[in-house]
Amino acid sequence: MRFSSFLVSFAFFVCTILTATNCWAQLTSPQIGWQTQLSTLAHGVSGMVTILDEDSIQVDNFTYDGGGISVFFYLGMDDTQSSFIAGIPIGPQLKGTTFDGTQSPLVYDLPLGNTLEGLNAISVWCVAATASFGSGSFAAAPGLSADFDEDGDVDGHDFLIWQRGAASGATLSDWQSQYGDVLPNLTAVPEPSGVLIAAMMLLLWISYCRQ
Known part of the structure; x- marks a missing residue:
């Protein structure tokens, strides 16, 4: 009986924490679903970029001829050269790889410890030339x-x-x-907290049946 009471209390505590955490995450990720269409400035760059969550993006229909020197996706506060110079790279080196727009969507994560908060623009950025091959500012789709x-x-x-x-x-x-x-281009992924809450509810039911 004591074990059952403990199980009920523990399950309730976990459900409360997970629910609060999920709500907090939504409140701190207002840009989820925001998109931008990359401009074509050089090397055939184009594509649609979507913010998936607070630290990752998805690039659809991306085209780029693989040219340039030291080329990466860069995030900046706004769509300006100075912003991208001081910006944050996301994803691997792009130079040398050709993208024709028919490949699967590209999903990239920010370096550990960084979030998209305050980063409102993205560029296919040539580090060596401090030049953008294509860029755009995120906005609600x-x-x-x-x-x-x-x-x-x-x-x-x-x-x-x-x-x-x-x-x-x-x-x-x-x-x-x-x-x-x-929103289009977003893949619905079950929230881990939802799975855990379901597991806790199952434990509650088992506990009730054993009483």
Whole structure:
């Protein structure tokens, strides 16, 4: 009986922590789902870049002829040369590899300890020449006007924001018509916290049955 009580208390504690952590992560990642279309400045660069979470991006339909010297994706505060000079590289060296836009989406993570907070632009950046081969500034993708928390989908969290009056100019019909929609190019991945919560609920049920 004591073990069952402990199990119930522990499961409740874990569920509470995981739920709070998940909410905090969403609040600290407002750019999730934001996109930019790379401009074509040199070497045939083009493509669509999407922010997947607070420290990773996805590049779709990327084209680049492999030219230049020491070429990387670089993130900066804005779409300017000075910003990219002081920016952060993401992903491997691009020079020497040809991309024709037919390859699978490219997914890159920031170096450990970095996040996309404050990094609003991306460039295919030639370090040696301090020049951009193509760049763009991230912005909320069109089509999900009811994605009030800007996390890439329309769900119950967005309804709560609307209900609290924090969604300026939006109507309930906007949320209703878009409920369940997800931004294109984003792959839905089950939240680990959701899996763990389900496991905790199973333990609660087992504990109840054993009483």
